[in-house]
Amino acid sequence: MGKGNVIDPAARDKYLLQESDLVTCFLKVRIKDYHGLPHGSPSSSPYFEHSLHTSDRYSIAFSFVPKQDFSGQDLVIGFDYDHSIKHQLPPGFKYAMKIATSMLDPGLYSDAYCDEPYLYGPALSGLFTLNVGEKTDKVSASDQLSLLAKQTGGVVEEGGTGSGATIRKDQNIPSKWKKRRKHFLSADALAAFTFEKGRMYHCDFFNPHLDFANFSLRLPGFSISVAKYIDEKTHHLRYVLRNRSSGDVLFVVFFKLLFGEELERTLEERKGEKEEVERQRMESVQASADETGNRAPVQDVNVDGGIDARPQTQPKPRVAEVESDEDDSGYSASAAVTSLSNNIYAAFVAMGLWDEPSSSSSESEAQSREPSPQRSGRSLESRVDDMDDATVEKYLQSRYGST
Numbered sequence: 001m002g003k004g005n006v007i008d009p010a011a012r013d014k015y016l017l018q019e020s021d022l023v024t025c026f027l028k029v030r031i032k033d034y035h036g037l038p039h040g041s042p043s044s045s046p047y048f049e050h051s052l053h054t055s056d057r058y059s060i061a062f063s064f065v066p067k068q069d070f071s072g073q074d075l076v077i078g079f080d081y082d083h084s085i086k087h088q089l090p091p092g093f094k095y096a097m098k099i100a101t102s103m104l105d106p107g108l109y110s111d112a113y114c115d116e117p118y119l120y121g122p123a124l125s126g127l128f129t130l131n132v133g134e135k136t137d138k139v140s141a142s143d144q145l146s147l148l149a150k151q152t153g154g155v156v157e158e159g160g161t162g163s164g165a166t167i168r169k170d171q172n173i174p175s176k177w178k179k180r181r182k183h184f185l186s187a188d189a190l191a192a193f194t195f196e197k198g199r200m201y202h203c204d205f206f207n208p209h210l211d212f213a214n215f216s217l218r219l220p221g222f223s224i225s226v227a228k229y230i231d232e233k234t235h236h237l238r239y240v241l242r243n244r245s246s247g248d249v250l251f252v253v254f255f256k257l258l259f260g261e262e263l264e265r266t267l268e269e270r271k272g273e274k275e276e277v278e279r280q281r282m283e284s285v286q287a288s289a290d291e292t293g294n295r296a297p298v299q300d301v302n303v304d305g306g307i308d309a310r311p312q313t314q315p316k317p318r319v320a321e322v323e324s325d326e327d328d329s330g331y332s333a334s335a336a337v338t339s340l341s342n343n344i345y346a347a348f349v350a351m352g353l354w355d356e357p358s359s360s361s362s363e364s365e366a367q368s369r370e371p372s373p374q375r376s377g378r379s380l381e382s383r384v385d386d387m388d389d390a391t392v393e394k395y396l397q398s399r400y401g402s403t
Helices: 093-104 141-152 163-170 177-183 187-192 260-292 344-350 361-369 380-386 389-400
Strands: 016-019 023-031 058-066 075-080 109-111 118-122 129-135 199-207 216-219 222-225 236-243 249-256 301-303 306-308
Touching (some): 058 236, 129 177
Antiparallel strands (some): 075 118, 129 199, 216 222, 236 249, 301 306
């Protein structure tokens, strides 16, 4: 499903279509301060100028139409690997995961030490923005995407459209995203919701904690560098929407950090591809000139400052465009645009589970000056069980510091 489809950062504000027997998904991936491949790609997107997203570092936005009904209990989102990463897990990882799964979101479930590690949570409580749309037999998918572009510039906002708004009201789903996420921590609320066959749902997954430009996690009061945890086995990661009951994957976004020999090889391949495209373009221009006596115009299609290398007719405004670009969306080592997403240590932060501290700024500052918990002969797990929220912050700051 969609294995040949790669998102070109130069076209990040167009849709990539992923189609399967389970779902039709229109996907957009945006990254702030992007400095990867292809060279010359725009470093940002108008998305990050929207009032709701000026502090965010990335966005995985998607609009999908299920081809069968899915229970709210079954659809989960999260990150996973297809290989073991336990050799790279940093000290205190179990501790961090305990925070994520018990104190921040009880709906999470994970296993970082198995052969195919994962971190998943219910989509209804994990998505940062959820907009319940209309049935596509009443309003087509293209028309709904056009309406989204017209109303908000393509930025998904919490709420409902048409009969989707009625569904939210009838099920007493809170209108605010934080309250909606809390609402769906209830198993009963999850069971009562159905992702309906033929209805469009608009979703967005974003946050300000992943600093792609500086190899770090931005947590309250301090920052943790994770560059040292990246190696040849942990430089890629999958973001998935899947059916927990059957294990079926509805769609997947594959992030990959290129470095070392793989980066050099990719650069050489892309250089060769670019030269071949240029050669074919010049041959086409010359052939046209020979036939007409005039040089044929060559069109570069600009998309938010980027260039679509394929000469083609632009789609009508506000209508989703299907992308099937074969370029690799690898990111250079110098910027490591996806390095943080590529380490499962960052995954619980990426899932938006580390909200702002409940204590005041002055209290947080005072806590940061207090000494870390004293060592004892007790195991880390047993000490974790006794830690309250204040001790959590002190421990993390003392353990990892502000780097």
